[in-house]
Amino acid sequence: MRYLVTGTAGFIGFHLARRLLDDGHRVTGFDGMTPYYDIVLKQSRHALLERYDAFRAHIGQLEDLDALRRAADSARPDVIVHLAAQAGVRYSIDNPRSYTDSNLVGSFNVLELARDLKPRHLLLASTSSAYGANDKMPFVETDKADWPLTFYAATKKAMEAMAHCYSHIFGTPTTCFRFFTVYGPWGRPDMALFKFVDAIENGRPIEVYGEGLMKRDFTYIDDLVEAIVRLVECTPATGRAASAPGVVDTLSPVAPWRVVNIGGGEPVGLLPFIKTIENCLGKRAIRKMLPMQAGDMRATYADPRLLEALTGFRPCTSVEDGVTAFVRWYLEERPSRPTIAA
Numbered sequence: 001m002r003y004l005v006t007g008t009a010g011f012i013g014f015h016l017a018r019r020l021l022d023d024g025h026r027v028t029g030f031d032g033m034t035p036y037y038d039i040v041l042k043q044s045r046h047a048l049l050e051r052y053d054a055f056r057a058h059i060g061q062l063e064d065l066d067a068l069r070r071a072a073d074s075a076r077p078d079v080i081v082h083l084a085a086q087a088g089v090r091y092s093i094d095n096p097r098s099y100t101d102s103n104l105v106g107s108f109n110v111l112e113l114a115r116d117l118k119p120r121h122l123l124l125a126s127t128s129s130a131y132g133a134n135d136k137m138p139f140v141e142t143d144k145a146d147w148p149l150t151f152y153a154a155t156k157k158a159m160e161a162m163a164h165c166y167s168h169i170f171g172t173p174t175t176c177f178r179f180f181t182v183y184g185p186w187g188r189p190d191m192a193l194f195k196f197v198d199a200i201e202n203g204r205p206i207e208v209y210g211e212g213l214m215k216r217d218f219t220y221i222d223d224l225v226e227a228i229v230r231l232v233e234c235t236p237a238t239g240r241a242a243s244a245p246g247v248v249d250t251l252s253p254v255a256p257w258r259v260v261n262i263g264g265g266e267p268v269g270l271l272p273f274i275k276t277i278e279n280c281l282g283k284r285a286i287r288k289m290l291p292m293q294a295g296d297m298r299a300t301y302a303d304p305r306l307l308e309a310l311t312g313f314r315p316c317t318s319v320e321d322g323v324t325a326f327v328r329w330y331l332e333e334r335p336s337r338p339t340i341a342a
Helices: 011-022 039-049 065-075 096-117 151-170 192-201 221-232 270-281 305-311 319-332
Strands: 002-006 026-031 055-059 079-082 121-127 174-179 205-208 257-262 286-289
Touching (some): 011 026, 026 039, 026 065, 079 096, 079 221, 192 205
Parallel strands (some): 002 026, 079 121
């Protein structure tokens, strides 16, 4: 099949594109190469993808609809996977406008593109942050998600709503998936795992927010990609809901649209997570214990039953195995020492 994937120089987009290429598909990548973090890491990801004859890269901003259309004309995609976004929960407090430009205007442009191209399936990356102040655990896709804690979460929830409208009006088969704390090799340097490993390895203190009491449903990157690849074949169709004991599908009654969690349903405490990193590195962390930051969620915990009902799969890589894989990449393979732009 032919894929158009936005965000192929990013962490998740790179891994998905490489998996699709390994599976024999053609991939057209679209990425803005923004300097949110060291662009060398992004360029290195793209350089690996460009070793494949079936990969073509287009550089441009999501806000530039003409640039997106040029990429789409080249791709003639059967499937569009929209992963590009302004990432970072905490950064959205300091620079909310960048989230409006990328996550709202950019996602609107992707919806406009799909409206014209009529792909077999449009898949859009959302976030577990959409559940916001909801304290019912585990998070089920049908739970209330009306109290976002950050502007990042608000833009992603708005994208889901815009996608539903387009799916209803124009019939675009659409799946929104909510990611739960994705980690692994080639990850972003602003993510907790990268920051912790880099600090511990180099003898610097790590900042532990929420006094270490937070919990996250960590999802290893290979598991996330496997789930996305399987969801590509689960094209929503009005009236054809997933059927499994105890599972309520999110399939819209008026559109070929649904939302799906991608998480394993096994939350891990922040302190045990740090202990795993220490064990992998063979070094103790210097811990600076801090209160919760504005916008942080105390816990994320996915109910993976809908994903499993649709695909027969749920994320299952242990934190020990996932952290070990990241540490090996950090010590042996990473192309530079990326830092977040000031």
